[in-house]
Amino acid sequence: MVDLAGTDILLKGGHVICPASGIDGIHDVAIRDGRIAAVEPSIPPAGAAEVIDVSGKLVLPGMIDTHGHVYQYVTGRFGLAPDMVGVDSGVTTVIDQGGPSCMTLPGFRKFIAEPSQTRIYAFLSAYLVGGLEGHYYPNLYSPDGVDIDATVRSAIANRDLVRGIKGHAEIGGFARWGIRVMEMAAEIARRAELPLYVHFGTLWGLPESGANGEDADTILERVIPLLKEGDVLAHPFTRHPGGFVNQQGEVHHVIRAALDRGLKVDVGHGSHFSYRLAKKAISAGVVPHTLGADMHGYNTHVPPPAGTPEAHYDDENHPFKGQARFSLTQAMSSMMALGLSLADVVPMVTSNPAQMIGLTDRIGALKVGYAADVSVLDDHRGRFLLRDNEDTRVIAERLLTPAFCLRAGKRFDAKAPILPQAVAA
Incomplete structure (x- = not known):
């Protein structure tokens, strides 16, 4: 006994x-x-x-949010207070997706990860500027803004904190620079021996599909061959062009083969999530491996402290409008409302995220x-x-x-x- x-x-x-x-x-x-x-x-x-x-x-087991934005202040309105997203919302571990870069990781460690009550990890941005407000400044995310060697060195030197790499595969970047940035992100992840978490769905400046001859519906089939087992396809149910459901309303033909060869899917709920498209994808057998909430300052309303006036912003024409209030448990409820069981959803926030970041020996159970x-x-x-x-x-x-x-x-x-x-x- x-x-x-x-x-x-x-x-x-x-x-x-x-x-x-x-x-x-x-x-x-x-x-x-x-x-x-x-x-x-x-x-x-x-x-x-x-x-x-x-x-x-x-x-x-302490819930793990695989898609957070908690580099507060440094990433503009994206960064929320880590413990507000974390322990004060019932979540014990938050993985920041692409907030810090090889340049800004020391600040992320000292001012975010170390003082937080929440356990904090990061997927290091493939871009030197990290997760700044790229929809305003997309040229910062060109191939010239990527240093493969420096990012690999930073990731390897900070294994305790950096558990993956973040990249973006979306029509705005492809219309400007083609596939080169994604090739560079995939090389960083391969050399660092870390998973690559890939954003799908419109992001940088919203150019239309067709700009410079690019078609959002071809992005998945061009990017997936760059990826390795354990890499993560994010925002499968995005309402924006370039996701798992094409513009004809069909689940993309390359998805099943990608899952069969060991690629993973993270919901990345946030501003991108569509019940309409999620129903189509789930009915086609696309069951996510992990469930990131993807809360940030554009899609989550943070009430000001008592006596403080509400902040107002002139420019609300951005692609990130979303939930007024949100949480990882609300995202779990969304998945169950789509027909998944509690037994399906719990691994998405516990054991599967621990596996994704290679820490099943200490968290997720x-x-x-x-x-x-x-x-x-x-x-x-x-x-x-x-x-x-x-x-x-x-x-x-x-x-x-x-x-x-x-x-x-x-x-x-x-x-x-x-x-x-x-x-x-």
């Missing part, structure tokens, strides 16, 4: 789902010295310093000895209204919301001001 004397926290009576351990049922979770001490059907409460009744709640990163969710039943960025509305019979999380055994209640309120249908 496991000696649980000195248990700091006992989570009692919750529905524990840990895909990596094969657990799906009512279990207790004991935590000691910031680590998982035991996960058992029943653990006596005697000896626990604190017992938290989580009956009726879901208890998951409730295993004895792992850091006590735990997400506790409320599981509401009823009829709830969800909507996407095309204003398509769906009725969800199940809505997940964060209650609290533990990050290395420290409790954080879900109090982020960006968390959406449930809207009954």
Whole structure:
């Protein structure tokens, strides 16, 4: 019998789902010295310093958001406060997608990753400028703005923080520079031996398909041959040209073969997500591997502190308008509203992201000895209204919301001001 004397926290009576351990049922979770001490059907409460009744709640490995934008201030309006997106939203790990570059990574480490309560990793931008507001300054993202050698050196020297490379395959860049930037990003990822996370769907300055002879519907078939097993295709359900569903409304013919040879799919929900197109792709067998929320300052409204006037911006003509409030759990609810089960969705925010970044030995599971990163969710039943960025509305019979999380055994209640309120249908 496991000696649980000195248990700091006992989570009692919750529905524990840990895909990596094969657990799906009512279990207790004991935590000691910031680590998982035991996960058992029943653990006596005697000896626990604190017992938290989580009956009726879901208890998951600490959720991992595979698509965050948390390089606050440096990336303009894109960067949100890391802990607001992270632990204050019930998420214990956030992967920033392309905020820092080889030039700005030291600042990201010192001012974002190190002081945050949330566990923070980065997919390093292939571009020297990183994740600045490229829709305003697209020329910064030309081949001249990429230094392959410098980015490879930075990624290798910062393995603890950098878990992948971020690139963009979209009509704006292709109309300006062709495929060269994507070739360079793929070379960086190969040489650094890291996954490449590829944005699909319009981004840089919105040139129309057909500009300079480029067709958005050919981008996927030209980019996929550059990619290796474990690389990630992002925004499969984008409402913008260049995604998995072509302009004739058909799922692109190259997708099935790409998945069969080990490429992965990340939802990258955010401003790009379309229920209409997601239904088509899912019905064709495209089930995402991971579920990034893709929240940033353009698609997520952050209420100002009390007594502070609301910020107003003159230019709202950008491609990123989205949810007024959002969260990773709302993205999970979206996927279930599309017909996926809870058992389908939980791995997308736990074990699969840990695999994506090569850290299954420490996160993404409730295993004895792992850091006590735990997400506790409320599981509401009823009829709830969800909507996407095309204003398509769906009725969800199940809505997940964060209650609290533990990050290395420290409790954080879900109090982020960006968390959406449930809207009954």
